[in-house]
Structure formats: structure tokens, C-alpha cells
Amino acid sequence: MPTDTGRPPDMSLAGAVTIDDVRAAAALIDGVAHRTPVMTSRHLDRLAGCEILLKCENFQRTGSFKFRGAYCAIHGIRARGKSRGALAYSSGNHAQGVALAASMLGVPAVILMPVNAPRLKLEAAKNYLSKAPEGSEVVTFDPQTQIREELARQMAEERKLELLPGYDNLDVIAGQGTVALELHEEAGPLDRLYVCCGGGGLISGCSIATRAVADACEVIGVEPELGNDAVMSYKTGRLHTVRNPATIADGARTPYLGRYTFPMVKAFVQSMMSVQDEELVEAMRLCMERMKIVVEPTGVLALAGLLKDARESPESVEGKRIGVTISGGNIDLAKIGDYFRG
Amino acid sequence: MPTDTGRPPDMSLAGAVTIDDVRAAAALIDGVAHRTPVMTSRHLDRLAGCEILLKCENFQRTGSFKFRGAYCAIHGIRARGKSRGALAYSSGNHAQGVALAASMLGVPAVILMPVNAPRLKLEAAKNYLSKAPEGSEVVTFDPQTQIREELARQMAEERKLELLPGYDNLDVIAGQGTVALELHEEAGPLDRLYVCCGGGGLISGCSIATRAVADACEVIGVEPELGNDAVMSYKTGRLHTVRNPATIADGARTPYLGRYTFPMVKAFVQSMMSVQDEELVEAMRLCMERMKIVVEPTGVLALAGLLKDARESPESVEGKRIGVTISGGNIDLAKIGDYFRG
Numbered sequence: 001m002p003t004d005t006g007r008p009p010d011m012s013l014a015g016a017v018t019i020d021d022v023r024a025a026a027a028l029i030d031g032v033a034h035r036t037p038v039m040t041s042r043h044l045d046r047l048a049g050c051e052i053l054l055k056c057e058n059f060q061r062t063g064s065f066k067f068r069g070a071y072c073a074i075h076g077i078r079a080r081g082k083s084r085g086a087l088a089y090s091s092g093n094h095a096q097g098v099a100l101a102a103s104m105l106g107v108p109a110v111i112l113m114p115v116n117a118p119r120l121k122l123e124a125a126k127n128y129l130s131k132a133p134e135g136s137e138v139v140t141f142d143p144q145t146q147i148r149e150e151l152a153r154q155m156a157e158e159r160k161l162e163l164l165p166g167y168d169n170l171d172v173i174a175g176q177g178t179v180a181l182e183l184h185e186e187a188g189p190l191d192r193l194y195v196c197c198g199g200g201g202l203i204s205g206c207s208i209a210t211r212a213v214a215d216a217c218e219v220i221g222v223e224p225e226l227g228n229d230a231v232m233s234y235k236t237g238r239l240h241t242v243r244n245p246a247t248i249a250d251g252a253r254t255p256y257l258g259r260y261t262f263p264m265v266k267a268f269v270q271s272m273m274s275v276q277d278e279e280l281v282e283a284m285r286l287c288m289e290r291m292k293i294v295v296e297p298t299g300v301l302a303l304a305g306l307l308k309d310a311r312e313s314p315e316s317v318e319g320k321r322i323g324v325t326i327s328g329g330n331i332d333l334a335k336i337g338d339y340f341r342g
Numbered sequence: 343m344p345t346d347t348g349r350p351p352d353m354s355l356a357g358a359v360t361i362d363d364v365r366a367a368a369a370l371i372d373g374v375a376h377r378t379p380v381m382t383s384r385h386l387d388r389l390a391g392c393e394i395l396l397k398c399e400n401f402q403r404t405g406s407f408k409f410r411g412a413y414c415a416i417h418g419i420r421a422r423g424k425s426r427g428a429l430a431y432s433s434g435n436h437a438q439g440v441a442l443a444a445s446m447l448g449v450p451a452v453i454l455m456p457v458n459a460p461r462l463k464l465e466a467a468k469n470y471l472s473k474a475p476e477g478s479e480v481v482t483f484d485p486q487t488q489i490r491e492e493l494a495r496q497m498a499e500e501r502k503l504e505l506l507p508g509y510d511n512l513d514v515i516a517g518q519g520t521v522a523l524e525l526h527e528e529a530g531p532l533d534r535l536y537v538c539c540g541g542g543g544l545i546s547g548c549s550i551a552t553r554a555v556a557d558a559c560e561v562i563g564v565e566p567e568l569g570n571d572a573v574m575s576y577k578t579g580r581l582h583t584v585r586n587p588a589t590i591a592d593g594a595r596t597p598y599l600g601r602y603t604f605p606m607v608k609a610f611v612q613s614m615m616s617v618q619d620e621e622l623v624e625a626m627r628l629c630m631e632r633m634k635i636v637v638e639p640t641g642v643l644a645l646a647g648l649l650k651d652a653r654e655s656p657e658s659v660e661g662k663r664i665g666v667t668i669s670g671g672n673i674d675l676a677k678i679g680d681y682f683r684g
Contacts, residue, residue, distance in 0.1 A: 037379075058634045059633075059634055063634060120631065285675060288636050288675055289462065289636075289675060291401075292400045292401055292405060292635060292636040292637075292671040293634060293635060293636065294630050294631075294634040294635065294636055295634075329634040333627060333630055333631060333678060333679065333681075333682040334679045334682040334683045335679060336675060336678040336679050337675065337676045337677060337678050337679030337680065338679065339675075340675040340676040341676045
């Protein structure tokens, strides 16, 4: 909301999600979401000069971590029983997460998606929703002329649905925190954890979990340079907004941190940085060529951040044990070549 | 060798590799090669109507199963001490396997590669060889005008190197057999195992291992339709030759089964089938879009074969537990889109 630009974070909200909430989310998604693998790569370790443990949420159901938070939030909507269902807006992965969770939990969901969202993401959301209760549908809008939050509020009111934002929601944040909870459990002591940052849901949940179970581990947020609103907000202590940035990281085109995620990021994250789109392409190349895993541009933000630090300040990572979130792998196969040509 | 076309298999050679050889190979590569993951996919299971266990050799070192056999063979050359090193010819993955094994074991290696081999494979082989002993190099040739076997024999003699063919070699066959050995150990009882077939090294080793440790499991070989020499040889009992087939499965452009692999395939494989290139593309799409793993066209031959059987004779696979080798993932990223456009 443009009118909010410039406001400081309401730090009283930083504690609105606790480690207990993250643990409850972990219990809720146990056996429902995948416990994704933690992968390693000799080549990456050599390249960065440290031991890297990649938490691979591209292998999560629906192809990204978003399913975790969406499942928790849809479960909450059903438990409260105050609305007919959920109304979500999303550039893609949250949409798929909501759609699958809605079909699994039998809760109607309407999903607002930009018309220019990747074809794969649009189709997958429609496909999952086809098994959700009546009243469920995907509605597209033009992000150049329509503001999705306004559209969403209007439709939610008309259809008696509860708004389910992609990141600024307590159930969502608790659900995303399970990514770090699982990683710390499996990987053991980490010196650092790099997490991608769009609207801040994943990094809020992950930093809350990290502060509770691995307090010696620094959390570093990574954003695309072209949409560096969170970096600016973090550094200045005032909310910055960047609308529709032209970054290839389509999952991080979010305009600003949320009412909850801004204070959480401010309170629990040790550092925020940004990377260029070309650095994302290089990180994608390493993942696909060397590790043989399919990743989307947004999915490698954290890895690109680590590689940038390894290049620009090698002493800051050398010999350390470093966790990295690979957040998603939903990419149009027909377009993969475009990133790597020339 | 064209002069061999029409010969029947020498069945006395079918037992030239035994399960003991495969077990010895397993001990040799223990801690050197990756014990690759066995992956599953809800979506694939639903699509095929059976339980599918994918042995993912795209995650093997050098990106394909070829490293296993190459390591065993280079180790054998060093142990015998009769030559200066190895001379290998390969369309790509065997080259990388030999190059890495040579550098690890400190054995000189010369590798003959076609000039039209994928860029990624050429570069990777050169890169690995840069750490191998002096005298190691990649030599390219034109497969349209030169016969690689003749070139290879000539160079081997001149440079006092031992020929290390990609499949018709007992150490190589034993090494490739460890793929099935690991799969049977991890997956438990399987009804069927689909294995890709080029020159027959992988399927020979895998069928030898399967007959010994999981005799109830049928082994089915899958070849590209455009290069179906092994299918024809298997069915007629006479060696067939197909030179330079135009299939996208560049790792299966081998012209014929070998002196050893022909009798082994004939003795230990229950059925041979072929698939169209479009079926390979569809299997690649499923792997990359749904499973988020990078695969090359040759790498999904076995999966494409299973999916074809599931489509054309569903009763033959329904409700069964089926193993599938994913043999490699070395693909030019810039060209991935070409397979999926239009």
C-alpha cells in the first residue's frame, strides 16, 4: 500500500509468531508435506571455500516451500469456520500451494494471479483447484493496471472469503519456518543460513526458528537488486516499496515487506543483501549443470547471495558450514535456454 | 565392425562377468562413486498405475553411470601395468567417466570424441583430463568420415595405450552392474527393471546382477527406435548394425552390441523394446517439470519404455513394483528449450 511507504516497523508484532507456532506447524504438515532433502556438492564447496548444505524445497510438493505455509493457513481458515474459504493472490508458487492445500483439506479457494505469471504456474494452480470444492477458481488480472490487493479485498468481501496473503499471515510464517527447523535438525550446527526474500514470509519463519534452535547461526536475507525494497527497508528502518520490478526472480516481485514480516526481519535477521539477475543465472547454471536439479530464478537467490559473499569477501565464509535455501523449481522448460544463450 | 553384422552371439562369453565381479566392483567404487538416490514420484506412479523406483544416476559423479565402469576399468589397467594408460572413444559420458577416473587414479588417458558431441560433454572431459598425468588429452574426429574404432586402434598402438571401449569391456560391465546391485539392495523386491540400452554395458551388468540377487525381477532393455540395432539383434539372434542414427539420445548412437554384451543381453534380459524420440521428450518433461531433476535424452530411455508399456499394455505393469534407471543428466542448458517448444 503506497500510503504505508515510510512507516517504521511495529516492533511489537515481531513476536507474533514463536518457535512453538513453528513446531505446531511442523506437526501439522508431518506426513503431508515432503521432508525435502539436504543436498551437497563437492564442486560448490570448492567454488565457495566452505561447506554448503542446500535445503531443496524445489522438491517440495507443488515445487516450492509455499505449500508449507499455505497448508497451515488453509487449515486455520477451516478450523476457525468464519468464512466460506480462502482468497489468495500470488505470482505463482503461493497459488499452487493454496490450490493443493484447498483440494486436500476440502476448503474452497479463489486465487488471483497476474496474467503474465509463468504458464506452468497458472496451469498447475488451475489443475490443483479442479479437485477443490465448488466455488474454487483462478481469476487473472493485469498487474500493470490493477492493484491486486484492492481487487482481492473486494472479491473477498463479495464472496465471503478470508484473505490469504502469500507472506503477511501468521499461519503462513509459522509454516515456512519449518524449512529452517528441518534443516537445523538434519544439518547440525551451521554458522550461517542464507534465505531468499520476497515479501519476507520464508525468512521471517526461518529466522524465528533459527534464533530458537540454532542461535549461533546468522541469518542473511537475499533479494533481487531490481526489487530491493526489503534491503532498503531493513537498512533504513522505514518501509520501502518497489512495484513490478523487472527482475527474472518472478517470485520476489513483491512490492514491500508486510506488517508482520517487516518487524520480524528487522528483529531476527542479521544482514540483508541483494544480487543481480546475472548472478541468479550463474547460480541456476551451477544447480542445473552440476547438481542436476531444476531451479527457478527466485529459487537460487540465497545461493547467489552466498556465492557473491564468497567472491567479494571470501574470509566471511571460508571454512564455515553454511545453510542455503533453494526455494523452488517451477520454471517453464521451453524458456530455460533463454537464460543461458549467448 | 560392419564385417561382423549377421554373426550370432558367442554364448560362451555370456558368463564372462559374474555376480562376484559385480560385487568386487561395488567394493572398489565404495566411497569413490556416489551411492545415488532412489527417487519416487506420486505423479509418475499415478500416471503409470504402478510403483516406480528411479535409480538416479544423473546424480552420479560426472553426471552419469559411466563413471562406475570407467573407474573399474582404469583401475584394472593400472593394476595390470602393461600399457602407458587408456585410450577411450565416446560420444560423451564415457569420456567424462574415463577422464575423472584417470585423474583420480593417476593414469594417463587419451579420449577420442566426435566433433559433434555436446559442448558440455567435450568441455567437461577436457576439464577433468587437465588434472590427469602428462600425455592425457581429448582428440576430436568427424564421425561422418572417420570410423572411430579404426582411429582408436591406430592411436592406441602408436602411443602404447590400452583400448578402453565404452561398453564391451569386462571391468566396465562389472562396474555398471553396481547400479542394479544398489537398487535391489535399497528398493527391495521388484517385479521389473527397465534399463536403457546403447552398446549394452549397463544392461549387461544390471541383468547379471539382477539374475543373481533378484531373480524374480524381469529386465527390460529400452533403445531409441532410430537406433534399434540391439532390439533387432536380440530378436533375430544375429548382430544388427545401425550407424549414426539421428536420435536425440546421443548416448545410444552406438552402432551395435559388443562381443560380450550381445551374448549377455541375449542370456540375461527378458525383453527388448524401443521408443520414439517424442516419447523421450515426454519422459524428460515429466522428470524436469514434475520431479525437478535434470535428465538427458538418453537418460530417460528406460522411463519412456515403462511409460509406453503402461500406455499400450497397462495390465503388464499395473500394481507392480518397477525399477527404472535414469542413466544421466548431461544436457546443454541452452538447448533444453528446443525440446519443449511448439
